[in-house]
Amino acid sequence: MAGLSATPTRAEGNAQSLQQGMVPKSAVPFMLPAEPTPKYQLKFPDFGYMPPPTDYTGRVFVLSQDFPKTKPAIEPAVEKILKIDYRKDWRAYLDAVKQYVFQGNIDAENGVEDDFFLEDNTVRRWFHVPWQHWGPNGREGYHGLTKEGPLPVGSLAPEQTVKSSAYAVGFYNAMGGWTIGQLWPSAQAPDMSYFQKGGGFPDGTVVAKLLFTTLDESQVPYLTNPVSWNAYVYQADVPGMPAPPTPGQRVTAKVHLLQMDIMVRDSRLDKQGGWVFGTYVYNGRMGKANPWENLVPVGLMWGNNPEVTVSHTNPTPTATRINPAITETIINPDTRELPPMHLGWNSRLNGPADNSASSCMSCHSTAQYPAISAIMPQFNNPAFPTPPDGQDAGPEFMLWFRNIPWGQAFNKGHAVSLDFSLQMQGSIINWIAYTDSVQQGRFSAEYWSKGNRVSRNPGPAPAQ
Ligand code: HEC
Known part of the structure; x- marks a missing residue:
């Protein structure tokens, strides 16, 4: 046989x-x-909030999470950006970064609703930070938008009579994606070792963030000719909706582009942080054929001007106030194109959706783990309130307006720097909070603020 x-x-x-x-x-x-x-391979979740699939059959947000395993080479397009002198040619710099972010991400066949689906980009790869889906402000499923800070009455325009919140999505180029993969080598758990050894984002990392609002041109006149997306937002944030049955109730609503933020890693600035921050506001009155081009520069910053300690804020702006003493920020002086902006504390850079008593680099300098100090002195425990206009801020308040050298944590000696990335910080905080909640208090995180470990808002700011 x-x-x-x-x-x-x-x-x-x-x-x-x-x-x-x-x-x-x-x-x-x-x-x-x-x-x-x-x-x-276990994957990171894409989003946290969405109407049930029986109610919605359209396209959904997909987290771009195949982070490069090897460090990518710096792109020629980024090299070109780094050659521009942002102090002199700030507009050319901001234009070049804007075009870099737009390339392959806009002009979708089916219109703006399909723009910035990163998986459609055939020019270059962009990546999202995982673990932004969790918690009450987590990503929704139309475009991956997270709920952001409040937009108080009058903060966007004198015509704004109702408050709302901003909704935003951020993404990193391949250099940044490689770095995200250092912190998140798998979806199992974060690994701090790369940052602990003094690692950070390499030169040529570009990050961008799009910010939207449910408020339309009736509240914010410069949001005419809008770029609008569907989003799954808090019912309480939609003007004209009845009071929500529960505070966290979400509904599908239109949101309109308000702001775009950018960060460019530049090691020539390592003594004072190592990044250029920039922002644009949507001004539909520019009437550009491609509506994305209505994003006009607000300005850029590369330092916090720690020596300027006098307090000034402009929370409900009728005019943009430029402060010549603030020399590490450049604000677009063209009032024809720039609507009145509140900017940040004492006219440092901030966008319309940002807090008028902070600045891009002030807030982002707190990106560290554990997150010992709050993002703003006003939210810290103990809190350091904004001094009245014209008065000097004390040394504690000014801790948030230092030029911290690259790689140094805000609470030096007590935490590891996360190189100005607040989404990286948020991803660790959210992962710990989630793991704690499903593993019967594995990390006892609810007690951390009583000691001195972590949370957005724990214990006293340690002495420097
Ligand atoms: C009061 C605090 C605060 C201010 C001011 C602020 N940001 Fe942020 N920013 C955050 C937080 C928190 C996140 C992370 C969560 C998210 O993406 O919304 C973030 C995220 C970002 C991201 C995505 C990358 C990342 O993970 O950090 C970019 C880019 C960004 N901000 C740029 C800016 C720019 C430019 C400005 C000034 C025009 C600015 N931010 C002002 C708090 C702030």
Whole structure:
């Protein structure tokens, strides 16, 4: 019989072994084949909030999470940006970064609703930070928008009579994506070792963030000719909606582009942070054929001007106030194109959706783990309130307006710097809070603020 030749088939071999009372491993029916070993990589969730699939059949947000395993080379387009002198040619710099962010991300065949689906980009790859889906402000599923800070009455325009919130999505170029993968080598758990060893974002990392609001041109006149997306937002943030049955109730509503933020990693600035921050506001009155081009520069900053300690804010602006003493920020002086902006504390850079008593670099300098100090002195424990206009701020308040050298944590010696990335910080905080909640208090995180470990708002700011 052919089957009982010198080399039995696997089935015949198994039969023989079974008869001899031995069960070879290969006979166990539920074992996976030894070769090739299938690798099921756990993925990060895409989003946290969305109407049920029975109610919505359209396209959904997909987290771009295949982070490059090897460090990418710096792109020629980024090299060109780094060659521009942002202090002199700030407009050329901001234009170049804007075009870099737009390339391959806009002009979708089906219109703006399909813009910034990163998986459609055939020019270059962009990546999202995971773990922004969790918690009450987590990502929604139309465009991956997270709920952001409040937009108080009058903060966007004198015509604004109702408050709302901003909704935003941020993304990193390949250099940034590689760095995200250092913190998140798998979806199992974060790994701090790269940052602990003093790692950060390499030169040429570009980050962008789009900010939207449910408020339309009736509240904010410069949001005419809007770029509008569907979003799953808090009902309480939609003007004209009845009071929500529960505070966190969400509804599908239109949101309109308000602001775009950018960050460019530049090691020539390492003594004072190592990044250029820039922002644009949407001014539909520019009437550009491509509506995305209605994003006009507000300005850019590369330092916090720590020596300027006098307090000034302009929370409900009727005019943009430029402060010549603030020399590490440049604000667009063209009032024809720039609507009245509140800017940041004492006219440092901030966008319309940002807090008027902070600045881009002030807030982002707190990106560290553990997150010992709050993002703003006013939210810290203990809190340091904004001094009245014209008065000097004390040394505690000014901790938030230092030029912290690159790689140094805000609470030096007590935390590891996350290189100005607040989404990286948020991803760790959210992962710990989630893991704690499903693993019966694995990290006892609810007690951390009583000691001195973590949370957005824990214990006193340690002495420097
Ligand atoms: C009061 C605090 C605060 C201010 C001021 C602020 N940001 Fe942020 N920013 C955040 C937080 C928190 C996040 C992370 C959560 C998110 O993406 O919304 C963030 C995220 C970002 C991101 C995505 C990258 C990241 O993970 O950090 C960019 C880019 C950004 N901000 C740029 C800016 C720019 C430019 C300005 C000034 C025009 C600015 N921010 C002002 C708090 C602030």
